[in-house]
Amino acid sequence: MASFFGRFTSNSNSHSHSHAPSAPSAPSEPETYGHGNSQGTASPYYSQQHQPQPYGSNYGGVSSYGSYGFPPGTSPEVIRSFQMVDKDRSGFIDEKELQEALSSGYQRFSLRTVRLLIFLFRNPIDSSRMGPNEFTALWNCLGQWRGTFERYDRDRSGRIDAMEMRDALYGLGYAVPSSVLQLLISLYDDRSGRRVEYNFDSFVECGMIVKGLTEKFKEKDRHYTGSATLTYEDFMSTILPFLVSYS
Template sequence: MSGYSHSPPGYGYGYGYGSASPPANPHKNQAGRGGYPAPAPSYGSLFAALVPSVFPPGTDPEIIACFQLADQDSSGFIDDKEMQRALSSYNQRFSLRTVHLLMYLFTRTNTRKIGPKEFAALFYSLKSWRGAFERFDRDRSGFIDANELRDALLSLGFAVSPVVLELLVYKFGKTGGKKRAIEYDKFIECCLTVKGLTEKFKEKDKAYTGVGTFTYEEFMLTVLPFLIA
């Protein structure tokens, strides 16, 4: 598979950091700085994924209270519907599909349960993405059009081609007036999809050549979680 280039944003398409070579740690950015959070830890076994995590030191008490309110059985986990309600309590509407994609990317499992540490990272990232949405929704329409999406993705380090951009707007947008545009909920889903697929591609493109080799099974396992979330 190919079609990506490690070029600075604005000079080709792919994942860029504005320099000729990737930084030593491309995931060093923290939530709130570019909206590109560090990836969630990968659990070594199914058993480890069943053990509740803990909130990192210094976690915002508001986030802790939000999680504890949703965790009605005090299990140390919240499921997809509980998380949907928790996030929607902040005057944001999140579809279950978006919630499932968030849970998959921040837990690296399909258990559809999330613990305190992962919930906190997810919550901080949502704040960052909300900031990006508001910053690039320049006409304050409540929607992101194609040009605004292109600029938003560039700010996150993703320079997609016009063809890919058109597909993203068609997939995640809804018709409003004379053109198709993306509302906040779908903007999050769009960013998660681009980010998640790009990270998977980069695992096969460690030299940042813009070319990756996948077996058929690897390709299916990479794409399917984003299609069936």
């Protein structure tokens, strides 16, 4: 595993499926998936309690820790990693630097996923690059996701199938309705008739799309009713950044 993030997560997990330290416990009843649909009320498709904190804004803003500072208590490993990834020593990670850090010798992270990550963990001052706060949040989130991915990749092939992805997303707090799962599958269906599988890159891409859109939906559904009322402007402004981030 030559990837920077890959090394980190592999070290942390000691190549063991059962010791991913920051990963949540496995869903005990993945067969309850989609139950919110039939019960109707107060059972949205996402968990109310169990959410990681990915956004830079959760750390109280850049100014609290100095212009280029890390959140208090950041692991020295994260700081060392930031310095290694920041090849041009600009104090920021750009998309090329992040792509290189995420890619391993045998698996390249797509620029599309990299852009999506930079968008979702965006720096409020310069949305095209990540500062220390954003990098730390991304690091913590990807460590958790790597652990979850490895738990479901039972044969250690580096790939999971669509049902395993559904269960993995459930483990991360997102109970994806089957219609949504079908759309996520079609994103990677090359129409060859082969079964769709996800490597870590595509798992992160699909999961981050689900996560990003779900967070936006929750902003409009503060009482967790499972539905939300949006104005036309809200609706358009919520969706367009996802399209823009893909350009």
